Amino acid sequence: MAKAKSTEGATAKPVLLSGGNPQIAKGYGDAPVQAYIAAMPGWKSEVGRRLDQLITKAVPEVQKAVKWNSPFYGMDGEGWFLGIHCFAKYIKVAFFRGLMLDPAPPVPSKSKDTRYLHIHEDGALDEAQFTAWVKQASRLPGERM
Numbered sequence: 001m002a003k004a005k006s007t008e009g010a011t012a013k014p015v016l017l018s019g020g021n022p023q024i025a026k027g028y029g030d031a032p033v034q035a036y037i038a039a040m041p042g043w044k045s046e047v048g049r050r051l052d053q054l055i056t057k058a059v060p061e062v063q064k065a066v067k068w069n070s071p072f073y074g075m076d077g078e079g080w081f082l083g084i085h086c087f088a089k090y091i092k093v094a095f096f097r098g099l100m101l102d103p104a105p106p107v108p109s110k111s112k113d114t115r116y117l118h119i120h121e122d123g124a125l126d127e128a129q130f131t132a133w134v135k136q137a138s139r140l141p142g143e144r145m
Contacts, residue, residue, distance in 0.1 A: 014039040017069060021086040024066045032066040036084075043121045044086055051084060051093065054127060058134040067145060073134075079142025082134065093117040093130075096143040101136045 014035070015023040022039035024032055037048040048071075055062055055073050065072045065080075074080035083094040098105045098115025107116035117133075119125055 016041060019087040020044070021069055023069050026065075026067055028063075028065045030064050033064040033071045036066050036069075036071050040086055040091075044091055047091055047119055047125070048084065050125070050127075051091075051130075054131055055082065055134050058131045059138040062138065072145070074142045075138055079144045081137040081140060081142045089120060091119040093119065095133060095137050097137060097140040098133075100140055101133050105133060 016039075017023050020041045022036050022041075024036045024039060026032075033052065037045060037052060039045075040048045052071075059073075059075075061075070063074050063076050065074075070083050070085045072080040073082040079096075081096055083096070085092045085094070093105075093116065094109070095101060095105050095115050095117070096111075097113050098109075099113045101115070105115035105117045107118055109116060117130070
């Protein structure tokens, strides 16, 4: 486990990058993911909290990290199965083996196996379908990043 960094400047609000994605230092565990969620702008923070709750409930042994200013969820020794990223008008949830999910998430990717779920402010989240995807994805080999 890495040593904790100085708390100097810990109260500073994270910078929002292009499209409103929070700039959060790389880190492993729940704390950096919660920092990312807290820094998500506007309505996205509440949705981010709910996604994190659903993922953790569906897969209690999930591993978490923030890499490249995005939260990642995976299984110990198996790689990452899901990532979240803020854009100006939506949250993108990437299922790295999404093409193998039944049914596959709706949005295609340039990456062969990845499929996306885009969550917009005025869009409802089908929590049952999302949870089913998370459970399926957690049982598949993840991405090594």
